[in-house]
Amino acid sequence: MDCLFCSIVDKVIPSNIIYEDDLLLSFTDINPQAPIHFLIIPKKHIKSLDTMENDDLELISHIFKVIPKLAKQQGIEGGYRVVNNCGKNGGQTVDHLHFHVLGNREMLWPPG
Ligand code: AMP
Numbered sequence: 001m002d003c004l005f006c007s008i009v010d011k012v013i014p015s016n017i018i019y020e021d022d023l024l025l026s027f028t029d030i031n032p033q034a035p036i037h038f039l040i041i042p043k044k045h046i047k048s049l050d051t052m053e054n055d056d057l058e059l060i061s062h063i064f065k066v067i068p069k070l071a072k073q074q075g076i077e078g079g080y081r082v083v084n085n086c087g088k089n090g091g092q093t094v095d096h097l098h099f100h101v102l103g104n105r106e107m108l109w110p111p112g
């Protein structure tokens with residue numbers, strides 16, 4: 001399967017990895033939208049939040065357990081934003097489930 005983030009998981013495509021365990025990989029975004037911007041993805045290929053199955057729900061709780069730890073470890077202060085772009089109208093450009101974590105600037109609302 002031709003998937004950019006699966007290639008990053010397989011280390012065929014290099015990335016700046018900040019965290020890895022059996023289930024997850026986290027790496028800095030190549031086009032950062034904040035002073036700190038990293039992605040966290042399941043190693044398993046899941047296309048989007050929309051195609052998740054019940055068995056995958058554990059992954060999501062694990063992701064959200066790891067995010068605050070990484071935010072602290074990466075030096076985010078004063079809060080952060082977690083984003084999942086889902087599908088075309090959600091602005092998803094890579095079809096492998098991922099969560100953005102953005103920090104160290106004040107975020108705007110509503111998002112664009
Ligand atoms: P989304 O638009 O939510 O699908 O987010 C995809 C994100 O992946 C964007 O923020 C891109 O900058 C990021 N991205 C694309 N290619 C790479 C790469 N090779 N390494 C790290 N981040 C990437």
Ligand code: ZN
Nearest residue numbers: 003006045096
């Ligand atoms: Zn994939």
